[in-house]
Amino acid sequence: MFLCAERNFNHFHDCVDANTYLCGDQINDVLCLPVVEGSWVGRGITPIIACNDKTIKVIEGSKLSYEIGLSDIPNVLHLFMNDGGFNKQKVLYGTKDGHLGLVDLSSESGTLIWEIPTKNASTITCIYCYPMTNGSTPNIIIGKEDGLIEIYVVDSTDKATFCQSYCGRVSSPDFDEIVVSTHVGWVFALTTEPIDKLNSTMALSPQVEVKVQQLRNEIEDLQQKIDKEQQRYNEITVGKDAVSVVIPNFIIHDQFKLDKETICYSLIIELTIPIDFVLLQSDITIELLDVEKNAAVVSITPPDETVISECFIFSY
Structure with a gap:
């Protein structure tokens, strides 16, 4: 294990x-090369x-065997x-500025081998190989910090080229799917599978109907548990013997980094x-730049020029 x-391995x-x-x-990640007899x-x-x-870095025992320098x-x-x-002995890597690369790690x-930029400079958070496009070799599927999923085709020389943006089979036995997990815990x-078929009035197979009914039952059970907990919470906080309720601390994932493409700083809070x-x-x-995926309403309060200590205030 x-x-x-x-910093310790x-x-x-x-x-x-x-x-x-x-x-x-x-240290950001670790893996082990396959053992070769x-x-x-x-x-x-x-x-x-x-x-x-x-x-x-390639480790041998408790010592550094050698290392490869990268651009990011x-x-x-x-x-x-x-x-x-x-x-x-080949390893794929994803960088914090959105580059995807391949290295060959021999014993000495x-x-x-190659390093390519992806569709944007967002950090690559996960990589997997799976034949999504029915080619001769599996595709390289990457997940990025901004929620983008990209698929790359690998040719006979092990070079990757971009295929599409959006791995195995989960809910359907006949169609491949990419399973995604978000920071807040959503799994989808x-x-x-063709959208026309999903929107049609065709009857579901018995297996799918059973799964759908099981999911509905689970949702109903969870909803009942939530209602009971809400009722118990109200009794604790509203009654004569009400006690103060302390909101637990939540882990905040935040980053403030320079985007090389737009030459501006990106503030990420999750x-x-x-x-x-x-x-x-x-x-x-400061100037705030709007992005295509932004759905928030921005309010700007400029400072009062007559007051030296006034500041710019922005709310989302």
């Missing part, structure tokens, strides 16, 4: 700490870590074709609960 803290074998490596910068071309357990110092910070790693490719040194699927409004205050004059 591989475990990583912010630990390899446990039979619940015993077998190897430890201290990295000079933050054989006296000549064999390879044992080989951990790979992606670090904030723009490197991919690698955020996620995944075995090429889910098994490392034909030589079991590594080679950068993007299907290749919570596991709905956000009612965001209030921004600035001591200097």
Whole structure:
């Protein structure tokens, strides 16, 4: 088992700490190359870590074997074709500025095979390989921090080209789907099943009808539990012996980073609960840029020029 803290890498074998490596910068992801049997071309357990110092490091035991320098910070790693490719040592990586790359990690040194920009500079958060387009090789499917999902086609030379934006079979036995999990906990699927068929009046198969009924029953049970908890909450807070209720702390995922394409800073705030409004205050004059996916109403309160301490205030 591989475990990583912010800078520490630990390899446990039979619940015993077998190897430890201290990295000079933050560790973003870790994986292990497939174990290859054989006296000549064999390879044992080989951990790979992606670090904030723009490197991919190959670990041997408790020591650094070698590292590959990249143009940006690698955020996620995944075995090429889910098994490392034909030589079991190729690794896909996604960077924080939205680049997708492939490296060949031999036992002595590594080679950068290719690196391509994706459709925007949003951070790549996950990678998987699955034959979505019925080609000779599986496609590369990536998920990005801004919610975009991209599919790439791999040719005979292992080079990837963009196919479409929007993996296995989940709700339908005949159509492939991409299953997506969001930061707030939503899980949904993007299907290749024709929309016309979904909107038609055709009768559902018995298996699908059973699944639909089970889901409806689960939703009803959850709704009843919510109603009971709301009633109990009202009794606690409204009665004569009302007690103060403390709202629990929620983890806030926030980033403030420079977007190289638009040459502006992007503020990203994510919570596991709905956000009612965001209030921004600035001591200097700033300009807010609208984006295509923005559905919020922006209110701007300019400062009073007669008051030196006044600030710009923006609310979403």
